[in-house]
Amino acid sequence: MLRITEIKLPLDHPAAALRAAIVKRLGVADHELISYSVARRAVDARQPAIAFIYTMDAEVGDEAAILQRLKDERRISRVPDMSYRFVTRAPAGSVRRPVVIGTGPCGLFAGLLLAQMGFRPIVFDRGKSVRERTQDTWGLWRKSVLDPESNVQFGEGGAGTFFDGKRALAGN
Numbered sequence: 001m002l003r004i005t006e007i008k009l010p011l012d013h014p015a016a017a018l019r020a021a022i023v024k025r026l027g028v029a030d031h032e033l034i035s036y037s038v039a040r041r042a043v044d045a046r047q048p049a050i051a052f053i054y055t056m057d058a059e060v061g062d063e064a065a066i067l068q069r070l071k072d073e074r075r076i077s078r079v080p081d082m083s084y085r086f087v088t089r090a091p092a093g094s095v096r097r098p099v100v101i102g103t104g105p106c107g108l109f110a111g112l113l114l115a116q117m118g119f120r121p122i123v124f125d126r127g128k129s130v131r132e133r134t135q136d137t138w139g140l141w142r143k144s145v146l147d148p149e150s151n152v153q154f155g156e157g158g159a160g161t162f163f164d165g166k167r168a169l170a171g172n
C-alpha cells in the first residue's frame with residue numbers, strides 16, 4: 001500500500017477526482033489502481049481558494065517499481081505500519097494479577113490491554129455504578145447537591161461517562 005500526501009482539490013470536487021489525482025500522481029494507468037482510501041483530509045483555509053488537502057492510501061500492482069520510479073518524489077511512500085504490538089505477554093502459569101485503579105477511559109483501556117496480553121487485571125473504582133452515579137450527578141447539576149464520593153468525577157466510567165461525545169479524547 002502506498003501513501004500519497006498533499007493532494008489538493010477544491011471543496012466541491014467530484015468523488016472521481018480523488019482517483020484521478022492518485023493515478024496522475026503515481027503516473028499509472030487507471031486500471032492499475034486497485035483500491036484507495038482517504039487516510040486524512042484537512043482544509044487549507046488560506047485565500048484565495050479554500051481547498052481540501054488529502055492524504056490517500058492506494059493499492060497498486062507493482063509498488064516496488066513505482067517507488068523506484070518515483071524515488072525522488074517525497075509525497076509518495078509506503079504506508080507506515082501502524083499496527084499495535086503488545087509490549088509483553090503474561091508469563092505462562094502466572095498467578096500474579098496487575099491492579100488498575102480507576103475505571104475511567106484510561107483505566108478501562110489499561111484493563112482491556114492487560115487482558116488482551118493474557119493478564120487477569122483487577123480494576124478498582126472508588127465510586128458507584130453508572131446508574132447510581134447518574135442520579136447523583138443530576139442531583140448536583142440540577143439541585144446543587146454534591147456527593148463527594150459519587151459525582152461527575154468519581155465512579156464507573158470516570159468523567160468519560162458524562163462527556164458529550166466530542167472527540168477530544170483522541171488527542172489526550
Ligand SMILES: Cc1cc2nc3c(=O)[nH]c(=O)nc-3n(C[C@H](O)[C@H](O)[C@H](O)COP(=O)(O)OP(=O)(O)OC[C@H]3O[C@@H](n4cnc5c(N)ncnc54)[C@H](O)[C@@H]3O)c2cc1C
Nearest residue numbers: 102104105106125126154155158159160163164166168169
Ligand atoms: C463534565 C465533563 C465533560 C467532559 N466532556 C468531554 C468531552 O466532551 N470530550 C472529551 O473528550 N472529554 C471530555 N471530558 C474529559 C474526559 O472525561 C476526561 O479527559 C477523561 O474522563 C479522563 O479519563 P481518565 O481515565 O484519565 O480519568 P477519569 O475519567 O477521571 O477516571 C478516573 C477514575 O478513577 C477513579 N478514582 C479516582 N481516585 C480513585 C481511588 N483512590 N481509588 C479508586 N478509584 C479512584 C474515579 O472514580 C474515576 O472513575 C469531560 C469531563 C467532564 C468532567
